[in-house]
Amino acid sequence: MNGSAQIQVVATAGHVDHGKSSLILRLTGMDPDRFEEEKRRGLTIDLGFAWCTLPSGREIGFVDVPGHEKFVRNMLAGVGPVQLVLFVVASDEGWMPQSEEHFEIIRVLGVRDAVFALTKSDLADGTTLDSREKEIRERLAGTALENSTIVACSNETGEGLDELSTALDQLISSAPLAPDSQDRPRLFVDRVFSVKGSGTVVTGTLTDGYLSVGDAIELLPSGARARIRGLQTHKREIGRAQSVSRVAVNLSGIEREDIGRGDALARVGQRRATDRIDSVVDPIRGVKTLTERGAFKLYAGTAERDAQVRFYDSNDRAGDKRFARIRLAAPLPLDVFDLFVLRDSGRQRTVAGGRVLDAEPRLRPGPDAAKRLRARESSTRADLPALLLKERGAVHSSSLSVLAGRTTRDIPDAVQAGNWWIGEALLARTEHEVEAALEQFHREHPLKHGADLTLLRAAVSDSLARNRVPADSDLIDALLSKLESNGMMARAGSTVRTASHSSPVGGEDVERLIRAVAESDGTPPTVPELVERHGFSRELIEVAVSDESLVKVSADIVMTPEFVDRARKLVESEPQGITVSAFRERLATSRKYALPLLEYFDRKGVTRREGDLRMPRQS
Numbered sequence: 001m002n003g004s005a006q007i008q009v010v011a012t013a014g015h016v017d018h019g020k021s022s023l024i025l026r027l028t029g030m031d032p033d034r035f036e037e038e039k040r041r042g043l044t045i046d047l048g049f050a051w052c053t054l055p056s057g058r059e060i061g062f063v064d065v066p067g068h069e070k071f072v073r074n075m076l077a078g079v080g081p082v083q084l085v086l087f088v089v090a091s092d093e094g095w096m097p098q099s100e101e102h103f104e105i106i107r108v109l110g111v112r113d114a115v116f117a118l119t120k121s122d123l124a125d126g127t128t129l130d131s132r133e134k135e136i137r138e139r140l141a142g143t144a145l146e147n148s149t150i151v152a153c154s155n156e157t158g159e160g161l162d163e164l165s166t167a168l169d170q171l172i173s174s175a176p177l178a179p180d181s182q183d184r185p186r187l188f189v190d191r192v193f194s195v196k197g198s199g200t201v202v203t204g205t206l207t208d209g210y211l212s213v214g215d216a217i218e219l220l221p222s223g224a225r226a227r228i229r230g231l232q233t234h235k236r237e238i239g240r241a242q243s244v245s246r247v248a249v250n251l252s253g254i255e256r257e258d259i260g261r262g263d264a265l266a267r268v269g270q271r272r273a274t275d276r277i278d279s280v281v282d283p284i285r286g287v288k289t290l291t292e293r294g295a296f297k298l299y300a301g302t303a304e305r306d307a308q309v310r311f312y313d314s315n316d317r318a319g320d321k322r323f324a325r326i327r328l329a330a331p332l333p334l335d336v337f338d339l340f341v342l343r344d345s346g347r348q349r350t351v352a353g354g355r356v357l358d359a360e361p362r363l364r365p366g367p368d369a370a371k372r373l374r375a376r377e378s379s380t381r382a383d384l385p386a387l388l389l390k391e392r393g394a395v396h397s398s399s400l401s402v403l404a405g406r407t408t409r410d411i412p413d414a415v416q417a418g419n420w421w422i423g424e425a426l427l428a429r430t431e432h433e434v435e436a437a438l439e440q441f442h443r444e445h446p447l448k449h450g451a452d453l454t455l456l457r458a459a460v461s462d463s464l465a466r467n468r469v470p471a472d473s474d475l476i477d478a479l480l481s482k483l484e485s486n487g488m489m490a491r492a493g494s495t496v497r498t499a500s501h502s503s504p505v506g507g508e509d510v511e512r513l514i515r516a517v518a519e520s521d522g523t524p525p526t527v528p529e530l531v532e533r534h535g536f537s538r539e540l541i542e543v544a545v546s547d548e549s550l551v552k553v554s555a556d557i558v559m560t561p562e563f564v565d566r567a568r569k570l571v572e573s574e575p576q577g578i579t580v581s582a583f584r585e586r587l588a589t590s591r592k593y594a595l596p597l598l599e600y601f602d603r604k605g606v607t608r609r610e611g612d613l614r615m616p617r618q619s
Helices: 020-028 036-041 069-079 097-108 126-140 161-173 369-377 381-392 397-404 424-444 453-466 473-485 507-518 527-532 538-546 561-572 580-587 591-604
Strands: 008-014 048-053 059-064 084-090 113-119 149-152 186-195 199-208 210-212 216-220 224-233 236-238 240-242 245-252 264-267 274-283 296-300 303-311 322-332 339-344 349-358 394-396 414-417 420-423 489-492 495-498 551-554 557-559 607-610 613-616
Touching (some): 008 020, 008 245, 020 048, 020 059, 020 084, 020 113, 020 161, 084 097, 097 126, 097 339, 097 349, 113 161, 210 224, 224 240, 296 322, 369 381, 381 394, 381 397, 394 397, 394 473, 414 424, 420 424, 420 473, 424 489, 424 495, 453 473, 473 489, 507 527, 507 538, 527 538, 557 561, 561 613
Parallel strands (some): 008 059, 008 084
Antiparallel strands (some): 048 059, 216 264, 224 245, 274 322, 296 303, 394 420, 414 420, 489 495, 551 557
């Protein structure tokens, strides 16, 4: 079958030996236990997969998970990417310890749609079945699953299996649509193997977006690149796979050894892996307090990571949710609003579930961390771009879809400048501080046309630092360009002034200064003489120098560019070198001016000194 496929996936859950795999075998005719050891021991160790067509004609896929407490990590890998559950409780034993742990796992992972199968009904009488159903109802009370359908059935006699199929049909027909992922596919790998003649194949549940044959993808967190050679769902060839579906992906350009369970397949550049998250953590039933002490493991998708937990508050009341910073031993491709499970690996016990609120938080959370996370907890994905700009002030366009999980052409209270989205509040604060810096410069240097661009870059950098925004060089340029386009400032080369600033000194003042220097070009008035005898200010002299109307040869000597150019040509015409005395005579000046002028040429690389001679440098 070509085209696309979207087939709902259901995961099993429940205590060991309550009949999960046998039930899947009866429903599908397929044995989900793939390994010889599983068959020999009579229990599921790893994930199993099967599928069938329901009475309505809809197709359903099953991920069968192990029930034994030793294999909870494998159970989490199966349930993690799936939002529909077939929960199995045996009639002869009822609700057991692993029933409770599995139920708490699916609860904190946000499962809101499930069917409960009361298996082995042939081993219990009517009174017992009623008692078991009542017990299940009591366990579900007050949770999102309290109204779930419960069906008594027997794998041995087949009793109730038709009713169970009908209940599953209703479950998937009313299942919510795939989340708004803005076409950002992600598939957590649960199996990887090689097929002769085809190469590397990975399987998993596609939870977001869609994948097509020919797509360029990358494996996260490694970043290894590959291309999709082929797609299958339930052993049928398809051209496009849609969420939520079980998918086998044939990859070219990557070896089997480079992929493992827990890796995620995504389109190139659409997602990033992270080793720290900010989250809200919710303890499971029976956990009195959540503490930071313990050796934790975090489970998300099909991945497992060692984790360190640090809470943002000291609240330890039983059952309370808490905001936390979680650091992972290795990166994971997590997204905002992803759900995860925390287990205490020392006690081999699930202790909490959580929800990612910020997948790439700042290294230093700041004093307002709890307030920030509270706003994120109550937000939707559509709110995230504006919320992100409010938190960070500025975000590079290439990071917006990664950090917010969506692309947008318009963000409230934000503007686009170069490659950046900048919050209007940050732009206003930066404009205020840059304008203040320029006005202070104009007050201190009233005769200068403007400040050097480096002063403005430093002012923007300081403004960003005060607003806890990293002073990225590209961001500084974008802000300066935006301020210029807004008309706040004007730039000429590397000189910047406020748009309203004009020097109180007119052109006539500068022209008088130039004439005073040019009249005695070889022996012009010194700077002190220009100030004391001729009445020119030092600021005006600096203005003329900055405009290149005059050349500052030394601290006390300025000359016209024409005289300096004539002197340069003189020394360059003497390849054998020239003495200070000869230079002085040829220019009709004195040693007082000749020596500083030659030293100026030395600094500029026009000449080099060899004994008493000044030698022209070869260009």
